[in-house]
Amino acid sequence: MEFSKKLQQLPAQFFAALVHKVNSALAEGRDVINLGQGNPDQPTPPHIIEALQQAAENPQHHKYSPFRGIAELRQAAADFYKREYNVDIDAQTEVAILGGTKIGLVELPLAVLNPSDYMLLPDPGYPDYLSGVVLGDVNFDVMPLFAENDFLPDYNALSDEVKARAKLLYLNYPNNPTGGTATLEFFEETVRFAKEHNIIVSHDFAYGAIGFDGNKPISFLQAEGAKDVGIEMYTLSKTFNMAGWRIGFAVGNPKIIEAINVIQDHLFCSQFPAVQQAAAIALTSSQDCTIELRATYERRRNVLVDEAQRIGWQVTAPKGSFFAWLPVPFGYTSEQFADLLLDKADIAVAAGNGFGDYGEGFVRVGLLVSEERLREAIMRIEKLKLFH
Numbered sequence: 001m002e003f004s005k006k007l008q009q010l011p012a013q014f015f016a017a018l019v020h021k022v023n024s025a026l027a028e029g030r031d032v033i034n035l036g037q038g039n040p041d042q043p044t045p046p047h048i049i050e051a052l053q054q055a056a057e058n059p060q061h062h063k064y065s066p067f068r069g070i071a072e073l074r075q076a077a078a079d080f081y082k083r084e085y086n087v088d089i090d091a092q093t094e095v096a097i098l099g100g101t102k103i104g105l106v107e108l109p110l111a112v113l114n115p116s117d118y119m120l121l122p123d124p125g126y127p128d129y130l131s132g133v134v135l136g137d138v139n140f141d142v143m144p145l146f147a148e149n150d151f152l153p154d155y156n157a158l159s160d161e162v163k164a165r166a167k168l169l170y171l172n173y174p175n176n177p178t179g180g181t182a183t184l185e186f187f188e189e190t191v192r193f194a195k196e197h198n199i200i201v202s203h204d205f206a207y208g209a210i211g212f213d214g215n216k217p218i219s220f221l222q223a224e225g226a227k228d229v230g231i232e233m234y235t236l237s238k239t240f241n242m243a244g245w246r247i248g249f250a251v252g253n254p255k256i257i258e259a260i261n262v263i264q265d266h267l268f269c270s271q272f273p274a275v276q277q278a279a280a281i282a283l284t285s286s287q288d289c290t291i292e293l294r295a296t297y298e299r300r301r302n303v304l305v306d307e308a309q310r311i312g313w314q315v316t317a318p319k320g321s322f323f324a325w326l327p328v329p330f331g332y333t334s335e336q337f338a339d340l341l342l343d344k345a346d347i348a349v350a351a352g353n354g355f356g357d358y359g360e361g362f363v364r365v366g367l368l369v370s371e372e373r374l375r376e377a378i379m380r381i382e383k384l385k386l387f388h
Contacts, residue, residue: 009134014127014354022348033377035365036338036348038176038323040241042296045289048240051281055274065270068261069097069249076280077234077249085219089251094227096260099271101206101233101248102128104260105170107267108202109136111259112168119168122153124352124359126176126204141166144358147316151180151325155193163197169230172204174217177355177364178325179318181211187223194229200256201230207321209239209290212298217320221252231256238322239290240282247271247279297322300367300374307378312387322367325352329386334360345380 002008018036025032055061068074074097078089089095098104106128109119115137121129123142133140141162143153153171155163171190173182187203194201203220211217220232231252237243250260270276304324305317315326326349328337334351341347341363350366352359367374 006135011127011130011134015350018348018350018354021342025342025346025348030346032342032346032348033369033373033380034348035369035374035377036350037366037368039368040238040243040322041368042241042293044241044245045282047285047289048242048278048282052274052278055277058274061273061277063273065273065276067265067268067270069095069270070273070276070280072280073097073249073276073283076283077251080283081219081221081251085222087219087221087251090254093254094251094257096250096257096264097270097276098233098235098248098250098260098264099268100237100246101204101235101250103268104233104248104250105129105202105204106132106135107263108132108256108260109138109168111263112200112256113138117167118162118165119170120153120158120162120166120199121170121356122172122175123357124177124355124362125170126172127354129170142356142358143169145175145178145180146358147178151175151178152182152186155189166197166199168200168202169194170202170204171220172206174207174210174318174320176207176321177323177350177352177359177362179321179323181215181319182218182220184218184223187218187220187226190220191223191225191229195225199229200253201226202256203230203232205232205234207238208234210294210297210322211320212294212301212318215319227252229253231260236279236282239293241293242279242282245275245279247275297367300369300371303371304365304367304374304378307375311378311382313378313381324365324367325362326365327362328352334363338363340384341381344384345377347377347380 074091074095077095078091081087081089109132118139121140145151208217231250233250235248308315318324334353338349338351350364352362
């Protein structure tokens with residue numbers, strides 16, 4: 001048997017290759033400090049686990065879920081957006097429940113584009129956006145993200161041809177992998193750009209709860225007219241350390257939400273209702289756990305940046321997410337530097353070129369180990385004498 005042509009066209013899974021390298025080193029008994037992962041290291045808060053336990057005991061939750069999710073979770077998503085961002089969401093027509101937002105991001109091109117249509121992707125960007133490109137039989141152009149523009153795309157730099165053919169645009173702030181954040185002014189500009197060129201916007205708000213220095217990340221839907229052109233996808237994976245629970249949602253433009261719901265009617269039967277019930281509790285109960293989590297990541301960020309600068313590594317502190325985007329030393333490519341750190345210092349990082357051509361020259365470091373391990377990692381790098 002051979003894989004279908006469609007499967008053969010899919011890009012190599014970047015993170016699977018990284019995990020293989022790390023596991024091979026661990027199998028040799030090496031003490032690897034894994035800064036390459038994007039998997040939250042803290043447990044899900046106890047009150048959410050208790051909600052799941054109670055919901056799992058309810059026989060009503062042992063049946064098939066409604067195809068479009070339980071009403072409690074749709075309403076919780078709407079209430080969450082009103083409380084956190086003062087955005088009004090209709091729980092019946094403007095919410096789609098997702099089995100993690102990766103599903104939504106990959107299936108959206110299939111739901112709103114036709115074969116050979118074009119979409120716009122950030123570069124560097126989340127590698128799995130490309131899976132939707134292949135599965136949807138669509139094409140893409142890239143929007144380069146540069147430090148000098150705060151890792152925001154410059155719409156004016158796009159050619160007239162690219163603007164004219166684009167039908168779907170992906171954004172992601174706080175940004176993976178750069179740690180950049182967006183402003184309300186940028187999102188307002190995005191709405192104007194989308195309306196002018198008839199482009200659908202999908203904002204990946206995966207790190208919406210993680211902003212530093214007292215700055216709360218902005219929702220795309222806070223921009224006037226945002227629901228006219230797009231949606232936002234929100235996952236509970238990062239906000240509540242629920243990555244393994246596979247639960248999230250999309251909110252916004254009702255026609256786009258309906259397109260997502262229709263394709264999911266054919267692909268899935270929604271999520272385990274008990275998980276949905278627990279997710280509703282997470283969204284509507286006290287958010288103290290997210291405040292504590294954000295403080296943890298900020299302390300780790302400060303340790304990483306201070307220690308890196310101490311050894312002469314000129315890095316910039318990320319404004320959000322739980323990633324830092326660090327320049328490689330002179331004379332190395334991203335992959336060469338990542339391999340050197342694993343081979344010589346037992347430190348795993350994600351090579352920047354895995355996030356796109358414009359990621360070359362950087363590595364992504366996750367703030368997903370303790371402050372002590374971050375200090376140790378920089379001490380190991382210091383011994384390599386790569387910085388002055």
